[in-house]
Amino acid sequence: xxxxxxxxxxxxxxxxxxxxxxxxxxxxxxxxxxxxxxxxxxxxxxxxxxxxxxxxxxxxxxxxxxxxxxxxxxxxxxxxxxxxxxxxxxxxxxxxxxxxxxxxxxxxxxxxxxxxxxxxxxxxxxxxxxxxxxxxxxxxxxxxxxxxxxxxxxxxxxxxxxxxxxxxxxxxxxxxxxxxxxxxxxxxxxxxxxxxxxxxxxxxxxxxxxxxxxxxxxxxxxxxxxxxxxxxxxxxxxxxxxxxxxxxxxxxxxxxxxxxxxxxxxxxxxxxxxxxxxxxxxxxxxxxxxxxxxxxxxxxxxxxxxxxxxxxxxxxxxxxxxxxxxxxxxxxxxxxxxxxxxxxxxxxxxxxxxxxxxxxxxxxxxxxxxxxxxxxxxxxxxxxxxxxxxxxxxxxxxxxxxxxxxxxxxxxxxxxxxxxxxxxxxxxxxxxxxxxxxxxxxxxxxxxxxxxxxxxxxxxxxxxxxxxxxxxxxxxxxxxxxxxxxxxxxxxxxxxxxxxxxxxxxxxxxxxxxxxxxxxxxxxxxxxxxxxxxxxxxxxxxxxxxxxxxxxxxxxxxxxxxxxxxxxxxxxxxxxxxxxxxxxxxxxxxxxxxxxxxxxxxxxxxxxxxx
Amino acid sequence: xxxxxxxxxxxxxxxxxxxxxxxxxxxxxxxxxxxxxxxxxxxxxxxxxxxxxxxxxxxxxxxxxxxxxxxxxxxxxxxxxxxxxxxxxxxxxxxxxxxxxxxxxxxxxxxxxxxxxxxxxxxxxxxxxxxxxxxxxxxxxxxxxxxxxxxxxxxxxxxxxxxxxxxxxxxxxxxxxxxxxxxxxxxxxxxxxxxxxxxxxxxxxxxxxxxxxxxxxxxxxxxxxxxxxxxxxxxxxxxxxxxxxxx
Ligand SMILES: Nc1ncnc2c1ncn2[C@@H]1O[C@H](COP(=O)(O)OP(=O)(O)OP(=O)(O)O)[C@@H](O)[C@H]1O
Ligand SMILES: [Mg+2]
Numbered sequence: 121x122x123x124x125x126x127x128x129x130x131x132x133x134x135x136x137x138x139x140x141x142x143x144x145x146x147x148x149x150x151x152x153x154x155x156x157x158x159x160x161x162x163x164x165x166x167x168x169x170x171x172x173x174x175x176x177x178x179x180x181x182x183x184x185x186x187x188x189x190x191x192x193x194x195x196x197x198x199x200x201x202x203x204x205x206x207x208x209x210x211x212x213x214x215x216x217x218x219x220x221x222x223x224x225x226x227x228x229x230x231x232x233x234x235x236x237x238x239x240x241x242x243x244x245x246x247x248x249x250x251x252x253x254x255x256x257x258x259x260x261x262x263x264x265x266x267x268x269x270x271x272x273x274x275x276x277x278x279x280x281x282x283x284x285x286x287x288x289x290x291x292x293x294x295x296x297x298x299x300x301x302x303x304x305x306x307x308x309x310x311x312x313x314x315x316x317x318x319x320x321x322x323x324x325x326x327x328x329x330x331x332x333x334x335x336x337x338x339x340x341x342x343x344x345x346x347x348x349x350x351x352x353x354x355x356x357x358x359x360x361x362x363x364x365x366x367x368x369x370x371x372x373x374x375x376x377x378x379x380x381x382x383x384x385x386x387x388x389x390x391x392x393x394x395x396x397x398x399x400x401x402x403x404x405x406x407x408x409x410x411x412x413x414x415x416x417x418x419x420x421x422x423x424x425x426x427x428x429x430x431x432x433x434x435x436x437x438x439x440x441x442x443x444x445x446x447x448x449x450x451x452x453x454x455x456x457x458x459x460x461x462x463x464x465x466x467x468x469x470x471x472x473x474x475x476x477x478x479x480x481x482x483x484x485x486x487x488x489x490x491x492x493x494x495x496x497x498x499x500x501x502x503x504x505x506x507x508x509x510x511x512x513x514x515x516x517x518x519x520x521x522x523x524x525x526x527x528x529x530x531x532x533x534x535x536x537x538x539x540x541x542x543x544x545x546x547x548x549x550x551x552x553x554x555x556x557x558x559x560x561x562x563x564x565x566x567x568x569x570x571x572x573x574x575x576x577x578x579x580x581x582x583x584x585x586x587x588x589x590x591x592x593x594x595x596x597x598x599x600x601x602x603x604x605x606x607x608x609x610x611x612x613x614x615x616x617x618x619x620x621x622x623x624x625x626x627x628x629x630x631x632x633x634x635x636x637x638x639x640x641x642x643x644x645x646x647x648x649x650x651x652x653x654x655x656x657x658x659x660x661x662x663x664x665x666x667x668x669x670x671x672x673x674x675x676x677x678x679x680x681x682x683x684x685x686x687x688x689x690x691x692x693x694x695x696x697x698x699x700x701x702x703x704x705x706x707x708x709x710x711x712x713x714x715x716x717x718x719x720x721x722x723x724x725x726x727x728x729x730x731x
Numbered sequence: 732x733x734x735x736x737x738x739x740x741x742x743x744x745x746x747x748x749x750x751x752x753x754x755x756x757x758x759x760x761x762x763x764x765x766x767x768x769x770x771x772x773x774x775x776x777x778x779x780x781x782x783x784x785x786x787x788x789x790x791x792x793x794x795x796x797x798x799x800x801x802x803x804x805x806x807x808x809x810x811x812x813x814x815x816x817x818x819x820x821x822x823x824x825x826x827x828x829x830x831x832x833x834x835x836x837x838x839x840x841x842x843x844x845x846x847x848x849x850x851x852x853x854x855x856x857x858x859x860x861x862x863x864x865x866x867x868x869x870x871x872x873x874x875x876x877x878x879x880x881x882x883x884x885x886x887x888x889x890x891x892x893x894x895x896x897x898x899x900x901x902x903x904x905x906x907x908x909x910x911x912x913x914x915x916x917x918x919x920x921x922x923x924x925x926x927x928x929x930x931x932x933x934x935x936x937x938x939x940x941x942x943x944x945x946x947x948x949x950x951x952x953x954x955x956x957x958x959x960x961x962x963x964x965x966x967x968x969x970x971x972x973x974x975x976x977x978x
Contacts, residue, residue: 212823212851
């Protein structure tokens with residue numbers, strides 16, 4: 121069986137390039153992430169948590185995506201090879217032999233992927249290291265260390281990814297009936313299988329539930345839920361792709377003429393192929409547009425919310441001393457701290473940030489009453505702490521003891537300090553290390569330019585609008601970087617998936633192309649019809665991806681409306697444009713190259729062999 | 732006495748076999764209550780208008796298609812009651828197939844294609860057996876060629892060699908000469924005639940009266956039923972009978 125697997129791979133290697141590439145990339149990423157993770161975890165890094173978390177996400181993401189692509193590649197190739205597999209059954213192959221044939225192919229792919237993945241992993245590690253330095257996850261001088269045992273892990277990863285990826289396809293292949301070998305064109309095997317319906321409905325339900333619940337989840341919960349809508353929505357749309365893609369693709373402008381109608385007929389006829397090309401595009405658009413769109417929406421909504429409730433004109437990054445007479449000043453001092461809540465078994469300690477404020481000035485500037493006085497504290501806009509009872513607060517340089525919590529200011533979208541403390545509770549010596557921000561509301565009639573100059577003595581001065589923007593950006597920094605790296609990875613995989621599907625499609629279409637040419641089409645016309653078809657399918661994929669992304673955006677808008685009272689939507693148009701452009705370029709180029717090379721041999725040689 | 736008994740036992744026997752495609756008013760009775768025996772050691776041709784159920788009958792007789800009613804016996808094995816793995820085992824040992832579109836595996840050489848059924852059966856095919864089988868179809872010198880490097884007639888002869896390498900009890904052929912020109916077709920028919928003379932049971936569907944005339948007997952199908960049979964007829968007689976049934 122292994123010999124047949126090898127012959128099959130050698131003869132139809134184009135079908136497997138994409139799968140090999142995904143195994144290679146999967147092995148490389150797992151190896152590199154794992155080495156860096158071990159190095160970061162054992163090197164007693166100051167601030168290693170973010171790095172470890174990021175690497176953990178990369179590790180999981182790479183494994184999941186590699187598995188996803190490999191299994192969809194195998195599912196697709198099995199569909200395209202039904203006749204071959206049926207033929208094997210016809211001449212006496214048993215079901216388990218068909219399964220073993222595919223497992224053998226996966227085994228070889230796994231080994232090949234590992235062999236390429238180990239050296240590729242070293243390159244990937246350089247890139248990841250560079251990115252981690254660049255994004256300041258790790259200090260200068262941090263490097264990943266090579267471990268010998270990783271070789272075993274990498275080979276194991278390659279085999280596991282490939283074998284796990286092929287299992288479903290092998291099961292499906294074993295049910296191919298011998299008679300299918302006799303049909304000239306593969307039967308329109310049922311594309312909407314029961315599994316697809318179930319998965320589609322299940323994930324659709326999941327996405328819908330998240331969309332409904334997100335607005336009720338509060339600022340933090342709502343954001344987390346909205347950011348998780350895109351993935352299940354994408355999976356649901358992908359499951360229904362064989363129904364939806366041909367439907368949408370036919371609506372694309374094909375132009376008139378014989379090529380247009382040929383392309384349109386092909387899209388309708390080859391639902392499975394169209395769906396396979398569109399699927400990774402749907403995931404790509406849903407992930408990139410859905411998640412970054414939800415992210416920018418939340419950021420913009422957070423800034424607008426704070427801006428609406430803030431009555432200030434200027435912000436000084438420093439302490440404005442008492443005695444400033446041109447307006448109200450709320451000087452706010454921020455310190456890291458620890459809070460312990462609960463008793464005995466239920467006791468919990470958390471890292472928080474505290475803000476020492478002047479209650480009267482804070483109330484005036486942020487238009488919300490704060491009842492801090494004496495030892496009484498209030499939950500801040502960052503939430504996450506009890507709003508009544510007592511809490512035990514510790515600061516880096518001293519224990520503040522048990523403090524009563526007497527209220528809360530409204531939690532905001534963009535978060536902020538978790539606890540507000542009255543002045544006088546923290547000794548002045550400990551406040552020296554605090555970072556200070558002073559909000560200044562000008563008296564009517566004061567000259568902004570003059571005040572600005574006067575305030576410059578105490579620290580850099582900005583308008584309140586600019587300050588809110590840069591503050592929100594700084595707060596989202598780590599999240600954005602992690603999101604960026606993970607999205608980048610996802611996008612890379614999705615593109616491999618697209619290329620893969622087109623290559624497989626073209627490789628199995630040689631005969632169809634040859635028939636079109638003997639019918640009277642020139643090579644150029646065949647290539648152009650294939651290109652038209654690729655564009656129609658890409659367009660459909662982009663639209664469906666946008667549909668999945670829209671569900672994430674609806675959840676985000678509903679959440680901003682519920683939390684801040686104003687529905688906000690802010691879309692990253694440049695990114696959307698770039699994504700669409702990249703998708704169209706990649707599918708266009710791949711289609712051109714593959715259909716050009718698939719029509720290289722003279723049509724008669726292809727039609728003569730009835731294999 | 733004993734000899735006649737064995738000889739008269741059919742290679743394949745169909746008892747009241749029906750196969751219906753679809754349901755309700757649009758149902759097609761592709762094979763309609765057919766009872767028929769294909770004799771052991773004989774070559775039977777099946778003819779009839781297009782859509783008369785010839786291929787379906789062949790598929791049912793070979794255990795490739797489930798029957799809705801009736802029984803199919805291969806020797807004393809009931810094909811209609813066999814499980815998938817039993818049918819798989821039969822295809823490896825007792826049944827061979829040849830089809831109009833030669834159905835060779837493109838990534839394998841002629842030799843490897845011929846050896847495939849044996850390897851699937853877990854046997855280690857000796858090179859001499861494979862070569863001898865290829866030699867029998869006159870292709871000993873093409874053993875290392877891939878299907879796309881062979882002519883249509885040569886590909887069909889490789890397919891016959893593949894079907895014969897397991898020494899099956901019955902060879903089923905669906906329009907084996909349908910895609911060949913008359914010279915290539917004659918080579919293939921000569922080969923099958925020689926096999927039948929050596930005692931091979933053959934069931935062949937064909938459109939070509941010339942091909943059918945090479946067989947020992949011809950049966951005629953129409954609308955899924957056996958309507959006529961001839962034996963020892965020449966091309967002319969077969970063509971006349973076919974024309975009579977085609978309208
Ligand atoms: N899988 C199938 N599903 C539905 N109908 C079928 C199927 N296979 C065959 N039929 C129908 O059964 C009837 C007999 O078909 P069959 O292929 O046996 O005819 P045939 O005699 O071999 O014709 P031809 O000479 O054209 O090959 C036809 O009407 C055909 O449409
Ligand atoms: Mg037929």
